[in-house]
Amino acid sequence: MRRVLSVLVTAVVVLGLAMTGWAAExxxxxxxxxxxxxxxxxxxxxxxxxxxxxxxxxxFSIDLAKLVHKNIEKKLNKSVTFELKESQPATRIPLxxxxxVDLIAGTMTDTxxxxxxxxxxxxxxxxxxxxxxxxxxxxxxxxxxxGKRVGAQQGSTNxxxxxxxxxxxxxxxxxxxxxxxxxxxxxxxxxxxxxGIQLAGLKVKAPNPAEWKIVGNFYSYEPYGMAMRKNxxxxxxxxNNALMEAIEGGEYFNLYxxxxxxxxxxPYPMTDDVKSFLMYQVVPK
Amino acid sequence: MPxxxxxxxxxxxxxxxxxxxxxxxxxxxxxxTTLRLSALAWILASLLGxxxxxxxxxxxxxxxxVATCYVEFFRNVPLLVWFFFWYFGAPQMLPRAAxxxxxxxxxxxxxxxxxxxxxxxxxxxxxxxxGIQSIPKTLLEASVxxxxxxxxxxxxxxxxxxxxxxxxxxxxxxLNLLKNSSLALTIGVAExxxxxxxxxxxTAKAFEALTAxxxxxxxxxxxxxxxxxxxxxxxxxxGLIVRVGRAEH
Numbered sequence: 001m002r003r004v005l006s007v008l009v010t011a012v013v014v015l016g017l018a019m020t021g022w023a024a025e026x027x028x029x030x031x032x033x034x035x036x037x038x039x040x041x042x043x044x045x046x047x048x049x050x051x052x053x054x055x056x057x058x059x060f061s062i063d064l065a066k067l068v069h070k071n072i073e074k075k076l077n078k079s080v081t082f083e084l085k086e087s088q089p090a091t092r093i094p095l096x097x098x099x100x101v102d103l104i105a106g107t108m109t110d111t112x113x114x115x116x117x118x119x120x121x122x123x124x125x126x127x128x129x130x131x132x133x134x135x136x137x138x139x140x141x142x143x144x145x146x147g148k149r150v151g152a153q154q155g156s157t158n159x160x161x162x163x164x165x166x167x168x169x170x171x172x173x174x175x176x177x178x179x180x181x182x183x184x185x186x187x188x189x190x191x192x193x194x195x196g197i198q199l200a201g202l203k204v205k206a207p208n209p210a211e212w213k214i215v216g217n218f219y220s221y222e223p224y225g226m227a228m229r230k231n232x233x234x235x236x237x238x239x240n241n242a243l244m245e246a247i248e249g250g251e252y253f254n255l256y257x258x259x260x261x262x263x264x265x266x267p268y269p270m271t272d273d274v275k276s277f278l279m280y281q282v283v284p285k
Numbered sequence: 286m287p288x289x290x291x292x293x294x295x296x297x298x299x300x301x302x303x304x305x306x307x308x309x310x311x312x313x314x315x316x317x318t319t320l321r322l323s324a325l326a327w328i329l330a331s332l333l334g335x336x337x338x339x340x341x342x343x344x345x346x347x348x349x350x351v352a353t354c355y356v357e358f359f360r361n362v363p364l365l366v367w368f369f370f371w372y373f374g375a376p377q378m379l380p381r382a383a384x385x386x387x388x389x390x391x392x393x394x395x396x397x398x399x400x401x402x403x404x405x406x407x408x409x410x411x412x413x414x415x416g417i418q419s420i421p422k423t424l425l426e427a428s429v430x431x432x433x434x435x436x437x438x439x440x441x442x443x444x445x446x447x448x449x450x451x452x453x454x455x456x457x458x459x460l461n462l463l464k465n466s467s468l469a470l471t472i473g474v475a476e477x478x479x480x481x482x483x484x485x486x487x488t489a490k491a492f493e494a495l496t497a498x499x500x501x502x503x504x505x506x507x508x509x510x511x512x513x514x515x516x517x518x519x520x521x522x523x524g525l526i527v528r529v530g531r532a533e534h
Contacts (some may be wrong), residue, residue: 090482094491117489149388154470154479155486172393172473175482179369179471186373187384188392 027102027228027235028076037072037080039065040087040101044178046201047265048107048125048224057084060259064124064243065105065226067251071242088176089155093117096229103228103239107198109157110225119232120225121239122281124252126274128218129158130196132184132203134211139191141216145169151180151189158193161220177202195222197268204266244282252278302488303497315480316501322397322476323463329402330462334409335448339439341410342417352410359407365468367404372396372472397469405462412454416447449520456513460506467502477501 031037041062042049049059062084069082087095087104095101096118110120131150133139139148146168152159154173162169172189174180181202184192192199196214203212226243228235246252260268302308340352359367376384376392387395420443428438467478475483481498485491 090485090491093485093489094495097492113487114489117491151473154482160487173475173479173483174473175471179473182373183473186377188372188376188388 027232028072028238030099031072031080031102032076032078035078035080036083037069037103038083038085038101040085040092040095040104040106041065042106043086044176045107045198046205047259048201049105050201060125060255061105061107061224061226063255063258064246064252065103067246068103068105068226068239068242071238071245075238089153090175092227096227099229102235103226105226107195107224108227109195109222111157114227117230118227119230119236120227121236122243123223123225123277124243125197125224126277127195127197127222127224129156129161129193129220129222130199130214130216130218132181132192132194132199133190133213133215134184135213137191137213137215139215142166142219145191148190149188151183151192153177153180153194156194157222158195158220162193165219181206197266200268201266247278248282298493299488299490300493302484302490302493306487308484308487311480311483312477312497312501315475315477316505318394318475319463319466319477320505322394322401322469322474323466325398326401326405326466327459327462329398330405330409330458333402333406334413335444337406337410338413338417339444341414343439344435356407356410359403360411364400364404364465365471367400368397368468368472371400371403375399393469393473396472397466397474401462401466401469405458405465408461409455409458412451412458413447415454416451417443419450420446446522449517449522452513452517452520456510459509459513463505463509464502 043051047059048061052058073080085101087106092104092108096104110123131139139145145166149170149172150162151172151174154175159173162171180192183189199214203209203214206212226239256270259265337352337355340348343349376387425438425443428442429435466476469476470479478498481494484494
């Protein structure tokens with residue numbers, strides 16, 4: 001019995017040491033060793049990350065992550081496989097910390113509490129929360145939702161703001177956007193709130209887009225960033241440099257046009273404010 | 286507690302997020318909702334299970350067929366699909382006024398109760414059928430010979446004996462039911478798993494929240510097992526069954 005115990009203890013200690021060894025590995029070292037760069041992204045958030053009609057996993061965030069991928073290959077001076085995994089708001093931080101993915105590139109808002117757990121890249125998209133309602137609904141904005149049944153997505157920042165700012169609203173929180181939108185279509189909730197751009201994505205994909213209206217001023221500020229493991233500044237620099245080069249060299253704006261331009265998946269013109277904000281994030285060479 | 290390198294994760298544990306900032310209240314609300322949902326569903330599932338389980342053994346084919354249809358239909362479709370059906374689908378068949386009434390009275394919770402009880406009722410009935418069928422045919426014959434009708438024999442003799450026999454598998458089913466109630470978060474029921482995810486949302490501390498959820502479910506389930514073991518001991522019929530050993534708790 002005692003021998004079995006000592007073997008077990010040794011095994012646990014050795015395993016523990018081995019794991020500490022991995023933990024010390026930086027993201028770039030891990031990618032270099034495995035030859036794979038894995039991102040976590042959305043599968044149902046057009047046009048940031050979604051499965052299109054041809055069954056391809058595509059999107060604006062994925063295209064930007066591909067630029068990061070190119071930059072990693074340049075940095076490591078070897079070719080690296082690019083892999084996509086689905087990440088939900090509730091799973092994206094555990095996916096990162098458990099090393100299952102190297103970068104979250106989806107629709108994640110950069111917030112201060114989240115910065116305690118993960119590091120963020122530059123802001124790559126700016127939006128704010130609004131409401132999606134059926135044509136003819138009395139709801140015109142956050143001032144009208146008291147006592148109404150408001151659908152929201154769990155893990156989103158706007159759910160939290162409603163809870164704090166309009167506690168009389170009856171929040172119904174769903175783990176994913178598809179369920180929340182179905183609840184709105186079936187009349188289980190009176191309105192669905194999320195980032196304006198996501199609502200626009202839902203409206204475009206709805207069977208009858210004219211039936212739906214996006215209402216209200218932005219009641220939150222949602223800067224989207226890519227998230228990575230904390231305290232890995234070399235990797236962060238690779239990610240940020242890829243974004244800066246894309247903004248500086250104009251590739252970012254080509255991609256923006258591809259997805260949000262007049263002929264894009266979801267027309268959403270960029271305001272001048274947002275454009276200067278993006279440009280000012282680029283530090284000099 | 287900073288613990289770098291644990292299981293290969295670079296992560297700072299901060300357990301206080303579980304009780305500061307009102308998060309403790311969320312957990313308690315979550316536990317209450319989980320228990321309310323599970324208890325209501327358990328009662329309904331037991332009733333449905335006893336009914337369907339008994340009907341599947343009666344010597345009258347049409348009744349057996351109805352019960353078999355119920356069991357096979359409901360237990361062979363994933364519970365998640367049933368939740369979506371009862372929440373998104375079923376209310377559409379009601380008249381508009383009934384739908385409005387339902388929407389004003391927490392349709393998420395009641396859809397989950399119905400979904401969970403109908404699904405687990407089907408599973409529970411199999412446990413009960415097994416209990417009834419493990420009773421020798423002679424007991425039914427002897428009961429009828431004393432002048433009881435078949436219905437009375439079932440109500441007074443067969444089912445009370447069967448219910449005692451099936452306590453261990455029924456405990457299993459009850460634990461499953463409690464744990465399956467966590468799926469109700471997909472239709473917006475703010476139960477325990479939902480609340481642990483909610484804490485994760487607010488604090489970005491996923492491991493602490495998930496650990497809390499794990500331990501609470503474990504404690505609830507151990508509580509149920511212990512209670513059922515007591516029930517088993519209390520209701521046993523001395524001399525009826527040769528016991529190899531009783532459940533240890």
